[in-house]
Amino acid sequence: MKTHFKTLIIASMLAGAGVSAFAYKDGDAMMDGKPRAEHRRMDPAKMEEMHAKRSADLKAKLKITAAQEGAWTAFTTAMKPPARNAQQRPDHAEMEKLSTPERLDKMRALRTQHMGDMQAAMAKRDDATKALYAALSPEQKKLFDAEHSRKGSQHGSKHH
Known part of the structure; x- marks a missing residue:
């Protein structure tokens, strides 16, 4: 009985190692079947160009008339994607000096700040959209409603 149990454990470990090896290809971690490089963010200049178009x-x-x-x-300014700030990411060397509880508290504070910034940006966009509307x-x-609902459905289907 003990031999079968040991065989089962060894087979499970080998299967796990095989799955781990499959997840990596040429040293590049795989995500959703694509190399991590394909999951990088779009070039900010291209994003700005697409937004302007x-x-x-x-x-x-x-x-849009002169009166509008x-x-x-105000609407287009509010809709521009925010610039990525290097300050958003914690300093790796600083984080390594902290104990685990301190590091967790620091990360929680950064997440709270990030979420607050996101909420403020969304509120600004909402207000600018309502003012334009x-x-x-x-x-x-009618045109704006049609464009806005189409944009929302495209965005949703792209990510889901």
Whole structure:
């Protein structure tokens, strides 16, 4: 009986090692079947270019008037992706000097700050969108609603 148990344990360990080896390819960790390199963020310059193009397309479709320009500018400014700040990431050397409980507390504080920043940015976007929407004509509102709902469904299907 003991021999069968040992054989089962050894087989389980070998299977686990095989799965681990499969997860790595050429020293590059795999995520969702793709090398980690494919999961990197898009180039900020390309993101800015795409944002500017989408904004220009929407402005043309809505036919924004001179009277609506202020609300439009506030809207597009609020919608720009935030710049990535190097301060967002903790200093590795500093973190290694901390004990585990201190490190956990530091990470919790950073997460809390990050979530607060995200909430503030989302509130700013919501307010700017509502201000622009209030400045639009009924025809423009219909167009905006159609564009906004399409953007939301594209975003959702892309990530789910």
